[in-house]
Amino acid sequence: MMDMKGGFIKNLPKIYGLYTGGFAVFILIMAIAEQAGVSAKNIGVMFVAFTVLIYAFIGYLSRTIQVDAYYVAGRQVPTVFNGMATAADWMSGASFVALAGGVYFGGYTYMAFLVGWTGGYVLVATLMAPYLRKFGCYTVPDFIGTRYGGNLVRACSVFVLFIASFTYVTAQINATGTIASRALGIPFELGVWVGLISILICSMLGGMRAVTWTQVAQYIVLIIAYLLPVFWISSKVGGGVFPHLMLGDEVARLGELEQQFGLVKNSAADMKAAGVPGGLKYISGTHSGVPEGGMAVWKYLSLAICMMVGTASLPHILMRYFTTPSVRAARKSVAWSLFFIFLLYSSAPMLATLSKLALMDPNLPTGIIGKSISEVQNIEWVKNWSSVKQVFIADFNGDGILQLNEWFMRGDVVVLATPEVAGLPFVISGLVFAGGMAAAMSTADGLVLAISNALSHDIYYKIIDPKADTAKRLLVARVLLVIIGAAGAYIASFRLTSILGSVAWAFDFAMSGLFFPLVLGVWWKRATRAGAIAGIMSGILSGLLYLLWVYPKFSVPIFGGVNTPFLGIDHLRFGLIGAPICLVVMIVVSLMTKEPDAATQKMVDDTRIPTGKAILGKQH
Amino acid sequence: MSNKDAYWAKTKNHMIVTLVLWAFFSLVIFMFGSELNTMSFLGYPLAYYMTAQGSLLAFVVMLFWTANKQEKIDEEHGFSEREED
Numbered sequence: 001m002m003d004m005k006g007g008f009i010k011n012l013p014k015i016y017g018l019y020t021g022g023f024a025v026f027i028l029i030m031a032i033a034e035q036a037g038v039s040a041k042n043i044g045v046m047f048v049a050f051t052v053l054i055y056a057f058i059g060y061l062s063r064t065i066q067v068d069a070y071y072v073a074g075r076q077v078p079t080v081f082n083g084m085a086t087a088a089d090w091m092s093g094a095s096f097v098a099l100a101g102g103v104y105f106g107g108y109t110y111m112a113f114l115v116g117w118t119g120g121y122v123l124v125a126t127l128m129a130p131y132l133r134k135f136g137c138y139t140v141p142d143f144i145g146t147r148y149g150g151n152l153v154r155a156c157s158v159f160v161l162f163i164a165s166f167t168y169v170t171a172q173i174n175a176t177g178t179i180a181s182r183a184l185g186i187p188f189e190l191g192v193w194v195g196l197i198s199i200l201i202c203s204m205l206g207g208m209r210a211v212t213w214t215q216v217a218q219y220i221v222l223i224i225a226y227l228l229p230v231f232w233i234s235s236k237v238g239g240g241v242f243p244h245l246m247l248g249d250e251v252a253r254l255g256e257l258e259q260q261f262g263l264v265k266n267s268a269a270d271m272k273a274a275g276v277p278g279g280l281k282y283i284s285g286t287h288s289g290v291p292e293g294g295m296a297v298w299k300y301l302s303l304a305i306c307m308m309v310g311t312a313s314l315p316h317i318l319m320r321y322f323t324t325p326s327v328r329a330a331r332k333s334v335a336w337s338l339f340f341i342f343l344l345y346s347s348a349p350m351l352a353t354l355s356k357l358a359l360m361d362p363n364l365p366t367g368i369i370g371k372s373i374s375e376v377q378n379i380e381w382v383k384n385w386s387s388v389k390q391v392f393i394a395d396f397n398g399d400g401i402l403q404l405n406e407w408f409m410r411g412d413v414v415v416l417a418t419p420e421v422a423g424l425p426f427v428i429s430g431l432v433f434a435g436g437m438a439a440a441m442s443t444a445d446g447l448v449l450a451i452s453n454a455l456s457h458d459i460y461y462k463i464i465d466p467k468a469d470t471a472k473r474l475l476v477a478r479v480l481l482v483i484i485g486a487a488g489a490y491i492a493s494f495r496l497t498s499i500l501g502s503v504a505w506a507f508d509f510a511m512s513g514l515f516f517p518l519v520l521g522v523w524w525k526r527a528t529r530a531g532a533i534a535g536i537m538s539g540i541l542s543g544l545l546y547l548l549w550v551y552p553k554f555s556v557p558i559f560g561g562v563n564t565p566f567l568g569i570d571h572l573r574f575g576l577i578g579a580p581i582c583l584v585v586m587i588v589v590s591l592m593t594k595e596p597d598a599a600t601q602k603m604v605d606d607t608r609i610p611t612g613k614a615i616l617g618k619q620h
Numbered sequence: 621m622s623n624k625d626a627y628w629a630k631t632k633n634h635m636i637v638t639l640v641l642w643a644f645f646s647l648v649i650f651m652f653g654s655e656l657n658t659m660s661f662l663g664y665p666l667a668y669y670m671t672a673q674g675s676l677l678a679f680v681v682m683l684f685w686t687a688n689k690q691e692k693i694d695e696e697h698g699f700s701e702r703e704e705d
Binding site: 328 | 631639642646647650657660662663667672673675676690691694699701
């Protein structure tokens, strides 16, 4: 059935159309089950179990014993479908669960992430994707290793890929575990391993081919799960049927309410005395206002730059464009990817606005700010989420009335609880769980595969055992996949950092060590092997060192104190140190060494032109 | 200048134009956030609108435009791939 030739590819729209219809029927059945009295908890379990089983089934059908199917899905993924798969690959558990919450609490400043995580695709499309596709590589280090020549430069790029992707994957497995544990009602530590097994079932048998077709299926689930509640809540709280174009008044109203209630900053001592649980936030900044001052502008721009350049350097994204049938398809596919990402990202601020208004506006029946605390504490959803320490009330001034600065909640609650707050049926909350699970799984799949492919192809096959036959190569690839996944889950089970802190780090690592070696590999013929090695290593090491210096949790034990960030470059932005160093070192060392030989120059020339043979053959 | 060089020169120019547009929508306008926010679009303050939706939309449109333009450059120089997607 999943034979990749003609029939299957031609029938993709029909297959995924049926799948989407089937999913809609499943949602309806769940809605009927809810009416018939099935408990909310069981509906959540069924949503997650049903969707995960479907992904596993797709993964099983896509099993393969061919190298190019395993590494690049046979290079037959059509433009639009690759766009959907990339969007799922891209939008992580953090995007799905935490993005709206970030906008909710961070307002305008936080939205630098939105611009950064979309604008980066312009760099992918213009500087990278079409050329890497023409090159015909299996992995990102495969390009660097062949373009610059030699095992050392290949190993250096695998090193950067490993650091960047591994930071990211622990956060994703963490998110998968969190959602699995909440939806299935099991402990977090167990949820992590349940999540890992789901991830491995989707990717182990079919590699990139299986990941591609499950990611398309996961995109469909996650986008329905995100958009349906946003549109529903919007019409329910009077935001209009099309929130993206119609929330102008609501944004203005939030400005008025901020004035009316006052934006108060709590002191750390007060919050500690009241026992506010860690990770919970309150509103202290404006929703749509732009903070004043040059430093605020720089903070916004520097974050956007890091996220954009990081996007264009992340191997698990770049490798999705190796799977298209042609160079022009790779270019178009980037555009489709961003379109599918846009559907979710442009909805996050709308959800944040609606959710904030629902809680803040005293004229709405859902409003809680300004009401008496004893009344608020008796609301069903407040009770539920307080009991798991996701929301918290602290009556600082002791007047028994809930003030804006006395209401605390975790960012995730915006996505997970707003349907409940707005009075939507529980079937929607179950759907949201399934969407979050799809988002976290699809990204984790792509990352685990990116790491294990680089290790199996670039380290094992290209460096250690170039004579290995296909069966042995694929066996090694699969064993590594399981090891990497298990290592990620093991680390995730310790819950070392919050989801977003480490996600931003992955971008900074990737940009420090990979952006310029990739760009210059195509755009500057004079770039040499020595230049690339020096650039990669100086970039990643200076970035890493700066992170250790600037991030208090590291700097206190290592450097014995808290350091003030240089030019406002904090731990979310350390790529701004690594990448420029990488660029300068790479140019200087390249110019000091002999220019690349004629064969290499011809290789670069061929890479720049869409037609003709790929640099690396179909089987390599 | 050979056909390949002419093709690459055009591709390079196109890349620069795209990146200038990209820098405008991702960086330049946000240098003037507070000024922009005094204006409004669809009832939203303008800087808020751009970071929540406007720039994102601009990137999407830009990517389809830039891919089409590059295909034209491919065709002009005979480097267009056979229709296979």
